[in-house]
Amino acid sequence: MEAGETGTRTYLGVPLYRPRVAFFEFSSCEGCQLQILNNESTLLDFLSLVEVVNFREAMTARSDDYEIAFVEGSITRDDEVKRLKKIRKKAKVLVALGSCACFGGVNQLKNRFKDLNRVNKEVYGKRPIESGPVRTLEDIVKVDLKIYGCPVKKEEVEKIVLHIAIGKSIVLPKYPVCMECKRNENICLFELGEPCLGPVTRAGCDSWCPNSRAGCWGCRGPADEPNMEQMKKIMEEYGFSEETILDRLECFGGFSSLMGKGNTK
Amino acid sequence: MIFRTFEKQELKKLFDILAAHNRIIGPVETGRDRKGQPVYAFADVPEYNDIRLDYSITKLPAKRFFLPFKEDLSTFKIENGDWRKEISYNVERPLIFFGLHPCDINALNKLDKVLLHSVYPMPYYAAKRKNMFIVGMDCVPQPYCFCRSMGSDTALHGFDMFITDLGSRYFVEILTDTAYNFLKNIKTGEPEEVDHIQYMKVVAKRNNEFTTQVDTTDLTKILDMEFQAEVWKYWGDKCLACGTCSNVCPTCYCYGVDETVDIDLKGARKTKMLHSCNLIDFAAVAGGHNFRPERHSRLKYRYYHKHRGFVEAFEESLCVGCGRCGESCLANITVPEVIDSVRGNWRNK
Numbered sequence: 183m184e185a186g187e188t189g190t191r192t193y194l195g196v197p198l199y200r201p202r203v204a205f206f207e208f209s210s211c212e213g214c215q216l217q218i219l220n221n222e223s224t225l226l227d228f229l230s231l232v233e234v235v236n237f238r239e240a241m242t243a244r245s246d247d248y249e250i251a252f253v254e255g256s257i258t259r260d261d262e263v264k265r266l267k268k269i270r271k272k273a274k275v276l277v278a279l280g281s282c283a284c285f286g287g288v289n290q291l292k293n294r295f296k297d298l299n300r301v302n303k304e305v306y307g308k309r310p311i312e313s314g315p316v317r318t319l320e321d322i323v324k325v326d327l328k329i330y331g332c333p334v335k336k337e338e339v340e341k342i343v344l345h346i347a348i349g350k351s352i353v354l355p356k357y358p359v360c361m362e363c364k365r366n367e368n369i370c371l372f373e374l375g376e377p378c379l380g381p382v383t384r385a386g387c388d389s390w391c392p393n394s395r396a397g398c399w400g401c402r403g404p405a406d407e408p409n410m411e412q413m414k415k416i417m418e419e420y421g422f423s424e425e426t427i428l429d430r431l432e433c434f435g436g437f438s439s440l441m442g443k444g445n446t447k
Numbered sequence: 448m449i450f451r452t453f454e455k456q457e458l459k460k461l462f463d464i465l466a467a468h469n470r471i472i473g474p475v476e477t478g479r480d481r482k483g484q485p486v487y488a489f490a491d492v493p494e495y496n497d498i499r500l501d502y503s504i505t506k507l508p509a510k511r512f513f514l515p516f517k518e519d520l521s522t523f524k525i526e527n528g529d530w531r532k533e534i535s536y537n538v539e540r541p542l543i544f545f546g547l548h549p550c551d552i553n554a555l556n557k558l559d560k561v562l563l564h565s566v567y568p569m570p571y572y573a574a575k576r577k578n579m580f581i582v583g584m585d586c587v588p589q590p591y592c593f594c595r596s597m598g599s600d601t602a603l604h605g606f607d608m609f610i611t612d613l614g615s616r617y618f619v620e621i622l623t624d625t626a627y628n629f630l631k632n633i634k635t636g637e638p639e640e641v642d643h644i645q646y647m648k649v650v651a652k653r654n655n656e657f658t659t660q661v662d663t664t665d666l667t668k669i670l671d672m673e674f675q676a677e678v679w680k681y682w683g684d685k686c687l688a689c690g691t692c693s694n695v696c697p698t699c700y701c702y703g704v705d706e707t708v709d710i711d712l713k714g715a716r717k718t719k720m721l722h723s724c725n726l727i728d729f730a731a732v733a734g735g736h737n738f739r740p741e742r743h744s745r746l747k748y749r750y751y752h753k754h755r756g757f758v759e760a761f762e763e764s765l766c767v768g769c770g771r772c773g774e775s776c777l778a779n780i781t782v783p784e785v786i787d788s789v790r791g792n793w794r795n796k
Contacts, residue, residue: 193712195528227711344710357690357726364694365516365721367488367507372777375481381687381777406727409687409742416777
């Protein structure tokens with residue numbers, strides 16, 4: 183079956199268009215791409231829905247003829263800006279894959295330091311590299327779709343790709359992680375004496391961390407209209423310092439636009 | 448109604464007889480909270496020693512066994528250009544609930560009114576409800592319980608047998624022939640006058656232990672009058688819109704339906720997911736309009752459904768007063784306080 187053409191796969195008798203997709207990475211650990219490859223049991227089905235033409239982590243072949251670009255990572259250098267713009271020009275649809283691409287991810291933590299040269303020296307010592315402030319993909323180009331998470335939840339990526347293939351709308355949960363956490367019958371982390379950002383973080387991860395009794399760090403960013411003011415009150419009430427709260431809220435960059443603000447709705 | 452008494456050691460025998468061929472769901476301890484207090488949940492009980500009949504309350508109700516958080520309503524097999532629909536009510540075998548408190552039994556009775564005895568019964572619920580056997584058990588009132596205000600502190604029906612601890616022995620109410628037949632397998636006796644006196648003593652003692660009250664007098668009318676009250680905004684500002692109250696509620700049954708296609712394109716399914724009226728998209732409709740975009744209005748309608756709409760339809764509230772929602776709410780929004788504030792008792796504060 184040729185990529186980019188209507189393939190042999192059908193759904194309800196209707197032949198499905200098989201888009202050409204490419205995976206790219208910028209400043210990141212490339213763990214989100216690895217998540218996709220991690221899905222052995224459904225990998226072949228996944229690959230039959232799309233034609234992967236560029237995926238450095240998975241194959242040697244390279245093609246610049248693609249329609250959908252999944253882009254992982256944040257942008258920290260000028261050459262990355264150029265490369266990203268090139269990808270944007272070629273791709274009909276650009277998908278930000280994972281928290282680094284969407285919010286800057288863990289990388290953006292360095293933005294809080296005033297002197298980035300000192301940061302560079304601290305990390306790279308005598309072999310400094312060019313690395314400026316961390317920016318999200320959206321800071322540089324137009325992003326059509328964001329897939330949150332550090333790493334992304336493979337089931338969610340599969341669902342999104344499937345919906346692209348069969349033409350079904352893509353809907354991410356608007357509510358916070360607590361909803362999924364209760365469904366999974368976890369004991370509330372606050373009750374166990376742990377801080378957790380579940381009440382304000384966007385669901386969709388199936389409360390991945392709380393399922394293992396680890397409090398949420400907000401990697402998927404805020405739910406729709408999170409109650410930040412109340413979240414802070416709860417953290418205080420349960421005896422967590424402001425530093426603990428900020429550590430979590432700042433960790434992945436998803437809450438940066440809400441820092442210091444309460445939501446009044 | 449038939450009453451019996453039996454010695455305490457007979458309870459294990461009863462459990463073992465029931466467990467021999469059935470799946471038993473009962474209260475078990477799943478951990479300790481930060482204060483060292485046990486945390487309880489309804490779960491499969493493989494051994495009598497695992498059951499914690501002295502449990503205070505479970506964090507989550509037994510709801511997931513008859514109203515699962517997530518349940519396939521139908522699955523579709525797609526083959527050779529054609530498709531076939533399959534429906535399962537997802538009942539494997541009967542379930543025995545051992546040790547349900549009156550509030551949770553009353554919750555089932557309330558759900559029955561909507562999901563079993565209404566114009567359009569829900570077969571998925573009915574199939575499970577018809578295949579359960581309930582051993583009720585008296586509780587020790589907790590500081591957050593207000594079931595007595597909601598008329599749910601005792602269960603008059605909705606169970607097969609109900610056990611009360613008389614101190615030295617158990618007193619059991621038998622409502623069904625199934626329960627009667629099971630009890631034939633253990634040593635029971637006719638209650639004597641001393642048992643009746645002891646029963647009434649125990650009940651009277653328990654009645655005095657309820658500390659939290661909710662004034663429900665004229666509540667439907669008051670809720671109508673106070674529709675625009677400022678207090679709703681106060682609670683709305685606190686609300687996290689996280690849906691926890693609905694998930695821990697034994698009577699919340701609202702749901703959404705999700706249609707998904709399997710990644711191999713050979714199957715599809717319609718999945719029912721319990722939702723919450725406090726979630727931001729609860730009242731969002733096709734076209735994008737959201738009828739309740741504000742937290743306080745969503746919270747308000749939760750109370751209107753529980754304490755007004757349901758009362759008008761069924762002459763009773765859709766709240767059993769178990770207090771789970773208030774206990775689980777990280778923002779400390781509790782039913783007694785919300786209702787108290789709506790009744791205007793906060794105006795002078």
